[in-house]
Amino acid sequence: MNPTTPTSATPGAAVATGDGTLDSPSLNRHFECDDVDSHAQSMDGWSLHLDQLSPGPFRGEIHEIRVDGVQLVRERVNRALLKRGEVRERATSFSIPLEVEGAGYCGGAQLRDRVTLVSNSRSQPELRTPEQHDVAILTVPGDKLASFASPDGREDARATYLVTLGGAHYEALKAFLLASFEAADASTAAFAYPHARKALHDTLLLELAHIADPEKAPIRLDETARRRVVDRVRELVTSKPDVPFTVLDVCQAVGTSRRKLQYCFEEILGTHPAYYLRVLRLNAVRRELRRHSEGTATVSDLAFSWGFWHLSRFATHYRQLFGELPSQTLKRPPR
Template structure:
């Protein structure tokens, strides 16, 4: 088997979500790809552990872990990476090192350094592991913040509640429905950018906001350049990070420009354009070739229920109604 740093190559998102179950704590500890772990069971009874995992390229690992009994965990993340752990249990959240974890916290540890977790019974945690150099470069490009590696060694991050909840909800949706859409490259790219953005927001929560560097006219010109760029690439799902890289501005500068000129966020603007793209695809679809979710995935929508809600809110009908109308039109044209 091909190896990477002594470990098997990671499970690609295109292969779906890998699920591993175990009735032994140590066996369960060995299930997480590219980690070195030892678990000690602290309470009596038959252990049960479930791990669900996928990778978005070699630089990002995403997993959900559920354990039945209290554990002491000795953990070592793969070298050159940073781990972000989001406890989502209703009760106690355990301890990382000497620090208690609160329900509003995100645990963080650098790769290549052993650390200890103590977790309670009936514990569930979401994890994102990102190549550290890739993350720092992303934060520098998107947020124009020179984040130091030391900021990722603090054991605990405490972002705003909204950012943490958004991250938790996004991951929960992926593990609930992602199996159906992760093979789509546009969905993978959209999800990768969304997770990077949310992690970057958590990492920079304590930094000073960037001072707007553009005049009102400059923001107006930027917004129109962005609009023209998006329309010129209307067959591609354009992301906020791509716009920031293309125009050499931070996410905050882009945010200021759109709010000042057209009263909406860049994300809202792009979402509307992508919804219109799906609508055009639905209205011209040949019956039986592609379903609603296939076409939505091509435009980077990986949350089916949110997509359907946004679509109906914008167009006043369900996406399935648009597809059905296309089928009727096609059938009529064929009969003539």
């Protein structure tokens, strides 16, 4: 498989409405790749930054359906990722697990089967995805959902929260979503018909309204002292992406002990701070290697610049995480 493979794209034509305006075009497309940055860029309407967290060659697949302002994405990845970023302005997103292996983490809460992540915030909390996951992400403009959902003031309009669906509701929703993806490929001509698009559009909105107005109280992802520590570390690292921070640097910068820092990361992201920092640096080296060729950079120069002074150990860690040696990455065509 090539690093970036748009396997298919079936756009629908804009359709005239009764008042002479045009509906937004529909879309049914597939995309697959073996690179986390390409995967992030394929998420239309999002500005994402992904770092690979669990070891092994990465593979990501996207199936996107867009119909009259509502976006439905099926995302399948085979490795745990650290994910942060933003969704388009004035939109609400719903992340519904279809099949996951292991637990994900968001704001200190575990993401497991039947737990839907809902965000009305443009900026998303840092998320650690499960080891492998198959998830449906529905994104809808806030004004489209407002007339259907009635949260009775229970949720801040800017909040990110979790909704645990009942077993029967979850299984019905999962079956509907999987059937929608299958039907989109089996009947691509349907996107050209306004009534067919409207049927899918309205059914999606009603399902989302049910999630946005749950019977049980949602789980708010309120800030805790430990979450604030992890947030400060992330802000430190992301504000200076070219600085290879060590655990000692981080402890001094955020004013905490090594032991407390470890407790914070275990609770919020399910990992250790030393591994977190090393993974970020390894991902950064990989991005540099992908930008260069053998004639413009060397593995040792890039490794040293990101704080890896023991080259054989660096190569071992790199291969464990990405499934190939850094020299093999450098031989790829530059991006």
